[in-house]
Amino acid sequence: MTTAIEVKNINKQFVLRHTRSIKEAIVWLAKGRKGDLSEKFHALHDVSLEIDQGEAVALLGFNGSGKSTLLKHISGVMVPDNGTVRTRGRVAGLIEVGAGFHHDLSGRDNVYLNGAILGMTEEQIKERFDSIVEFAEIGKFIDTEVKFYSSGMYLRLAFSVAVHTDPEVFLVDEILAVGDEPFQRKCIAKIQELAAEGKTLVVVSHDLDLVSRICDRGILLDRGNVTFDGPIEQAVATLRA
Amino acid sequence: MSVSTEELARPGVGGGLAEVFRTRFLLKLLVRKELKVRYRGSVLGLLWSYVKPGVQFIVFYIALGVFLGLENSPRNPGGLPNYAIYLFSGIVLINFFNEALGNASRSIVNNGGLIKKIYLPRELFPVASVWVSAVHFFPQLVILVGACLYAGWHPSFLQLAAALGGFAIVGLLATGLGLLFGAVNVYFRDSENFVDMLLMVATWASPVMYAWTMVADKLGEFWFTVYQFNPITVGVESFHYAFWLPTTDGSAPLPPNLLSVWMPVALLVSAGILLIGQLTFRRLEGRFAQEL
Numbered sequence: 096m097t098t099a100i101e102v103k104n105i106n107k108q109f110v111l112r113h114t115r116s117i118k119e120a121i122v123w124l125a126k127g128r129k130g131d132l133s134e135k136f137h138a139l140h141d142v143s144l145e146i147d148q149g150e151a152v153a154l155l156g157f158n159g160s161g162k163s164t165l166l167k168h169i170s171g172v173m174v175p176d177n178g179t180v181r182t183r184g185r186v187a188g189l190i191e192v193g194a195g196f197h198h199d200l201s202g203r204d205n206v207y208l209n210g211a212i213l214g215m216t217e218e219q220i221k222e223r224f225d226s227i228v229e230f231a232e233i234g235k236f237i238d239t240e241v242k243f244y245s246s247g248m249y250l251r252l253a254f255s256v257a258v259h260t261d262p263e264v265f266l267v268d269e270i271l272a273v274g275d276e277p278f279q280r281k282c283i284a285k286i287q288e289l290a291a292e293g294k295t296l297v298v299v300s301h302d303l304d305l306v307s308r309i310c311d312r313g314i315l316l317d318r319g320n321v322t323f324d325g326p327i328e329q330a331v332a333t334l335r336a
Numbered sequence: 337m338s339v340s341t342e343e344l345a346r347p348g349v350g351g352g353l354a355e356v357f358r359t360r361f362l363l364k365l366l367v368r369k370e371l372k373v374r375y376r377g378s379v380l381g382l383l384w385s386y387v388k389p390g391v392q393f394i395v396f397y398i399a400l401g402v403f404l405g406l407e408n409s410p411r412n413p414g415g416l417p418n419y420a421i422y423l424f425s426g427i428v429l430i431n432f433f434n435e436a437l438g439n440a441s442r443s444i445v446n447n448g449g450l451i452k453k454i455y456l457p458r459e460l461f462p463v464a465s466v467w468v469s470a471v472h473f474f475p476q477l478v479i480l481v482g483a484c485l486y487a488g489w490h491p492s493f494l495q496l497a498a499a500l501g502g503f504a505i506v507g508l509l510a511t512g513l514g515l516l517f518g519a520v521n522v523y524f525r526d527s528e529n530f531v532d533m534l535l536m537v538a539t540w541a542s543p544v545m546y547a548w549t550m551v552a553d554k555l556g557e558f559w560f561t562v563y564q565f566n567p568i569t570v571g572v573e574s575f576h577y578a579f580w581l582p583t584t585d586g587s588a589p590l591p592p593n594l595l596s597v598w599m600p601v602a603l604l605v606s607a608g609i610l611l612i613g614q615l616t617f618r619r620l621e622g623r624f625a626q627e628l
Contacts, residue, residue, distance in 0.1 A: 109626055117526045167625060171348025171455035177566040181344035194453040199373050208369055211362040212456055228392060 096147035098183065099264055099295040100169055105178030106263040107164060107319075109141040138164045139175070140319040148183070148263070151296040153306040153327060155334050156316035162299045165316065166266050169297065184263025187213050196253060205241050213260045215333055223259045230285075231255035232278075251278055252335055258285050264295045283309065303331045348455050350613055350621070355457040371471060374501045386479070389431055393424055400545050408487040414423035416547055418487055425579040426544035426572045428437050428476040432464070433506050433568060434535045440514025441531040445521050448628035458621050459614075462514040466507060480579060485585040495578040498595060502574030505602045509567045512610035519620040523539075526548045542569040543576070548591050564591065567609075570602035 111134040139161050146152050154162040167173040167181050170188050195212040196205050206227055210220040228237050231251040232261065241249060286309055290296050300306050306313070306327065313330025315323035323333050356363060375381045401407035401419045408415035416422050443461035444451065451458055481489075513531075521527035541563075543551065548569075554558045563569060573591055581588060591598065 098344065117524055169347065171346075172451075172453065172625045174348050180347060183344050183349050186347055188454070194450050197369055197373065199376050200369060204365075204369070204372070208365045211359075211365050212450070212454055214456075217361045 096149075098145055098147040099148040099150070100144075100183075100297070101179075101181045102142060102144045102165075102168070103176035103179045103181075105139055105180060106137075107161075107168070107173065107175055109136045109138050110134075111136055113144050124141060135158045137319050140167070141178075142316075142319070142321055143178075144314060144321065144324065146295060146297065148295050149290075149293040150312055151310040152298070152312045152314060153310040153330070154297065154299045154314050154316060155303070155306070155330055159318070160316040161319040162316055163268060166297065166299055167267055169264075170266055185214055185260075186264040186266065186315035187257065187260045188266030190270065196241055196249070199240060201240055202228075202237040202244070202252055206237075206252070209253065209256045210260065213257060214262070215260055219261075222245055227252075227255045227259050230258070230281075247275060247278065254282055258289070262294075264297070265289060267296065267298045267300070301332065307331055342446070348622075350457045350459070352457075352618060353379070353459055353463070356463050359457055359460065363460055363464055363625045364465070365459060366460060367467045367471070369489070370464060373579055374468075382475075386476055389427060389476050390479075392431075393420075394429055396423055396427070396545065404541050405460075406546065411466060416588070418580060421483055421583055422486055422547075422580045423545065424480055424483065425575045426542070428473060428480055429502065429506055429540050429575050430542070430544050430568070431476065431570055432473040432503075433510050433538065433571075436466040436507070436510035437513050437517070437531060438535060439465035439469065440510065441517040441521055444518040444624065445525070445528075445628065446544040448522075452625050452628050458624060459515065462518045463511060466511050466514060469510070470507065475503045484579050486596075489583050491578060491582045494595075495582060498574040499578035501599055501603070502571040502578070505567045505599070505606050506571040508603075508606035509571075509611050511575050512606065512613035515613035519617045519624075522620065522624055531586045538568055542566060542572045544572055547588075548573060549589065564598055564599070565605065566604040568591060570594070570598045574599065583610075605610075 101169060114290050142161075146196055152174075154165060164173065166188070168175055169182060170186055171180075171182075193291060195209040196233060197208065200208065204223060207220055210223075210227075211217075216222075228234070231254070233252055236244065236248065241252075244252070265286075283305065286296065286298075290309065296310070298306055310327050313323070313325065313327040315330050315334055323330055351358070375384055378384065380387060395435050397407075397420055401415075401423065406410050406415050407419035408417045440462035443465045444458065447461050450456075451461075517527045551563055555563060573594055577590060577594065581590075
């Protein structure tokens with residue numbers, strides 16, 4: 096199998112800064128560096144994993160266990176303090192869908208803008224535009240400003256753009272919990288279709304039943320450490336225990 | 337099954353400004369978004385890009401040209417001929433610089449929501465800010481050219497080339513400083529206030545309102561040379577040379593060696609600052625997502 100994602104011994108510490116201005120920093124220096132200007136928080140602790148192409152992997156764990164941080168390292172938003180992350184092919188994510196949307200632009204403009212942000216070329220967007228609108232079930236509202244959309248419409252359009260980016264590695268972060276029942280089913284079907292096509296999926300979700308249906312491998316994180324890596328049923332059972 | 341033939345690569349390691357060039361379609365969309373969003377919900381819309389510099393020009397013209405006597409008139413033979421054009425040609429350039437740098441410095445923090453969630457070449461945001469300012473610069477340039485033609489403008493090819501060079505110098509400088517202060521602003525929000533102060537100084541530290549000869553008289557040769565090292569000074573002088581000088585009888589002296597020495601020097605200084613800005617940006621961008 097070809098490796099799609101390779102994470103080697105990465106560590107990540109966050110600095111919880113107490114100050115945000117030069118003045119406070121100077122006062123701190125003048126006082127002979129008394130007290131801690133910042134506090135450190137170990138978000139990822141020597142995490143290593145390898146994900147093959149075509150695998151559907153769930154990252155599981157409680158809040159604050161480092162799942163989303165790990166996902167951000169895979170997408171390149173964050174860079175590890177040490178260790179390496181390497182990915183093959185284009186990585187795109189449903190990391191908080193709609194991050195690239197602008198409220199004052201029409202749905203059409205947002206499809207182009209968000210598509211380009213997610214790495215699509217002009218031709219690709221043009222080619223897939225009708226399919227994006229159709230999947231999102233937006234219809235005639237495509238030329239309305241996005242701020243007038245219902246939250247469901249907004250989400251559908253954002254999801255639709257993201258699934259049409261056609262990346263090799265697909266990151267999904269806690270998005271499936273939103274949207275109404277029929278659309279949620281449609282999203283899940285789409286994601287399963289992507290998995291069946293041989294796309295690599297990395298899913299972060301608290302919905303354990305859902306991830307057991309989509310993924311076949313589960314990685315359990317606890318306070319920045321990988322505590323389990325194996326079949327999804329066992330991972331879910333371990334987390335529930 | 338689709339098996340990618342690409343190599344394993346480290347995500348999140350961008351190629352700097354070259355990467356911006358590769359994603360120019362996205363740059364175009366970001367610029368268009370900014371232009372669409374800027375004057376949303378205002379009655380005058382894009383007209384504000386004309387009204388604001390127009391009012392600024394009138395205020396400066398009356399205060400400096402009339403009250404402080406910089407305008408040449410029968411009662412004031414020592415003043416500058418066509419002072420209105422002299423003033424406006426400098427103002428349009430300095431406005432471009434102010435808007436470009438001011439917005440570029442805030443661009444990273446303002447787009448924090450996106451930078452925190454999706455990886456894209458972050459240099460896009462300062463570059464887009466400069467680009468948007470260039471678009472706003474254009475209508476002002478049209479007014480300037482209109483006024484120049486009314487005053488009997490007859491530029492030479494060299495003079496037009498000088499204006500283009502001056503614009504490039506200021507554009508590069510704004511991009512370089514924008515990358516630098518935009519990146520620093522993520523860590524220290526003092527940065528944007530520092531830039532505001534810098535912009536106020538920049539307006540007066542180049543011969544926008546007054547003539548360079550006044551500076552040369554007061555400062556002496558050494559300090560005037562220091563003064564000339566400011567790329568904005570050279571940019572403004574090149575604009576005077578291109579737009580103002582051909583509307584006069586052409587007797588006003590040019591700063592010595594403006595074209596042969598100072599234009600290349602200014603271009604080098606700007607390029608150097610762009611390089612420093614890019615290097616600083618590369619160093620700092622790794623931790624943008626967690627600091628924003």
